[in-house]
Amino acid sequence: xxxxxxxxxxxxxxxxxxxxxxxxxxxxxxxxxxxxxxxxxxxxxxxxxxxxxxxxxxxxxxxxxxxxxxxxxxxxxxxxxxxxxxxxxxxxxxxxxxxxxxxxxxxxxxxxxxxxxxxxxxxxxxxxxxxxxxx
Numbered sequence: 001x002x003x004x005x006x007x008x009x010x011x012x013x014x015x016x017x018x019x020x021x022x023x024x025x026x027x028x029x030x031x032x033x034x035x036x037x038x039x040x041x042x043x044x045x046x047x048x049x050x051x052x053x054x055x056x057x058x059x060x061x062x063x064x065x066x067x068x069x070x071x072x073x074x075x076x077x078x079x080x081x082x083x084x085x086x087x088x089x090x091x092x093x094x095x096x097x098x099x100x101x102x103x104x105x106x107x108x109x110x111x112x113x114x115x116x117x118x119x120x121x122x123x124x125x126x127x128x129x130x131x132x133x134x135x
Contacts, residue, residue: 012081073101
């Protein structure tokens with residue numbers, strides 16, 4: 001008997017869902033890490049933009065480890081969770097989970113990687129501005 005609390009699950013909200021396609025692969029047919037990082041950055045920007053009420057930019061990304069490859073046809077799910085809101089910055093944790101097209105249980109998610117993104121709010125001229133205190 002297994003305890004359901006021991007089963008890893010995504011943390012945060014589903015922010016972005018994309019299909020891994022052939023043009024996103026490296027020489028060996030795996031989805032490239034750079035493509036995944038780009039998708040994570042987009043998800044972090046979507047999350048931060050809602051809180052900042054506008055434009056944001058990435059100023060830092062913590063290191064990440066890749067736990068498993070992503071194959072063509074996998075559905076890539078990126079979950080985000082806000083960890084901190086500063087005067088002009090928003091710190092967001094992003095996790096990548098996939099649904100593999102070749103698994104017997106198509107509803108099972110596999111964790112690929114995670115990273116912490118630090119975003120800053122920008123004004124229309126590209127200068128750092130304060131994050132609004134009201135939702």
